[in-house]
Amino acid sequence: MARAKIALIGAGMIGGTLAHVAAREALGDVILFDIAEGTPQGKALDIAEATAVFGSDVALKGANDYADIAGADVCIVTAGVPRKPGMSRDDLIGINLKVMKAVGEGIKAHAPNAFVICITNPLDAMVWALQKFSGLPKEKVVGMAGVLDSARFAYFLAEKTGVSVQDIHAWTLGGHGDDMVPMVRHSTVGGLPLPDAVKAGFLSQDELDAIVDRTRKGGGEIVALLKTGSAFYAPAESAIAMAKSYLLDQKRVLPCAVWLSGEYGLSDLYVGVPALIGAAGVEKVIEFTTNDDEKAMFEKSVASVQGLLQACKDIDASLA
Ligand SMILES: NC(=O)c1ccc[n+]([C@@H]2O[C@H](COP(=O)([O-])OP(=O)(O)OC[C@H]3O[C@@H](n4cnc5c(N)ncnc54)[C@H](O)[C@@H]3O)[C@@H](O)[C@H]2O)c1
Numbered sequence: 001m002a003r004a005k006i007a008l009i010g011a012g013m014i015g016g017t018l019a020h021v022a023a024r025e026a027l028g029d030v031i032l033f034d035i036a037e038g039t040p041q042g043k044a045l046d047i048a049e050a051t052a053v054f055g056s057d058v059a060l061k062g063a064n065d066y067a068d069i070a071g072a073d074v075c076i077v078t079a080g081v082p083r084k085p086g087m088s089r090d091d092l093i094g095i096n097l098k099v100m101k102a103v104g105e106g107i108k109a110h111a112p113n114a115f116v117i118c119i120t121n122p123l124d125a126m127v128w129a130l131q132k133f134s135g136l137p138k139e140k141v142v143g144m145a146g147v148l149d150s151a152r153f154a155y156f157l158a159e160k161t162g163v164s165v166q167d168i169h170a171w172t173l174g175g176h177g178d179d180m181v182p183m184v185r186h187s188t189v190g191g192l193p194l195p196d197a198v199k200a201g202f203l204s205q206d207e208l209d210a211i212v213d214r215t216r217k218g219g220g221e222i223v224a225l226l227k228t229g230s231a232f233y234a235p236a237e238s239a240i241a242m243a244k245s246y247l248l249d250q251k252r253v254l255p256c257a258v259w260l261s262g263e264y265g266l267s268d269l270y271v272g273v274p275a276l277i278g279a280a281g282v283e284k285v286i287e288f289t290t291n292d293d294e295k296a297m298f299e300k301s302v303a304s305v306q307g308l309l310q311a312c313k314d315i316d317a318s319l320a
């Protein structure tokens with residue numbers, strides 16, 4: 001059977017890391033595409049040489065021409081710019097919306113059957129615009145943010161409680177902004193929902209509240225440390241988990257930005273919710289029960305996403 005073809009649109013920090021992980025895990029042959037000449041070719045060659053060390057038979061190629069992504073099974077989009085200290089993700093909307101237009105048209109022309117994972121920020125608006133510009137089926141276009149946000153939540157909980165990160169299941173809902181909703185009642189430490197974990201003495205309520213706040217601001221914490229860009233290892237691993245679930249039909253339930261048509265009482269937008277990812281793309285949206293507080297927080301986050309969609313429509317009338 002032919003190997004899967006994975007097109008990485010954007011060969012920057014996340015794109016290069018994605019190529020490395022995909023090659024190392026032998027997920028498929030990799031095309032690294034970028035507008036910068038030399039960068040995708042150099043990274044592809046460097047990783048291709050590494051395959052002789054880690055023993056993987058996949059092929060890697062760098063490209064500046066969309067024709068090279070032809071027939072891709074998966075496209076992971078990181079093209080655009082990251083934020084710098086002092087900026088919010090939303091400040092990237094003008095420049096990255098233009099990038100999504102070019103990328104959407106490239107995917108539409110050359111890889112219309114791909115499963116597309118958008119990473120570019122501001123995520124919920126960019127994945128919405130990318131679906132519109134590409135015209136691909138909505139169940140085949142998803143955004144990566146929830147896997148990253150919930151991984152941060154899980155890591156901070158593991159660090160505080162001393163429980164293996166493998167026995168922590170953390171969930172977040174909502175847009176990929178500082179008002180995302182870490183789902184305290186639905187997240188577990190050693191099988192205990194977090195309110196019960198507090199009662200059992202794994203951590204105090206104040207410690208849990210601090211972790212929720214740190215999770216919401218997790219992206220900014222890394223931007224402030226790196227100074228020249230944003231997180232890339234955990235974002236790349238998160239998108240690989242999503243790509244793997246599609247390529248291997250794993251049917252994992254992962255928090256992703258997906259198109260909603262009635263779920264959670266919402267329609268016509270992308271926002272982060274748990275979704276089952278299999279060979280057909282987004283096969284099911286899982287609806288968490290929400291209490292009044294959670295509902296209010298989710299609504300606030302959704303309102304921020306809706307504001308960004310309006311801003312996109314104001315910038316590009318073809319999206320209205
Ligand atoms: N969704 C998330 O959870 C998440 C996490 C981390 C970063 N991000 C976002 O991902 C994006 C990429 O981050 P990065 O660290 O890889 O940035 P980076 O600057 O290292 O890489 C971006 C690459 O995109 C390329 N590019 C720019 N315009 C292009 C175009 N029109 N076509 C093709 N390529 C183009 C650039 O040449 C560059 O190589 C940023 O917008 C960042 O905010 C999102």
Ligand SMILES: O=C(O)C[C@H](O)C(=O)O
Nearest residue numbers: 083089218219220230231
């Ligand atoms: O915070 C950023 O700008 C990048 C990304 O969205 C993240 O959460 O790491």
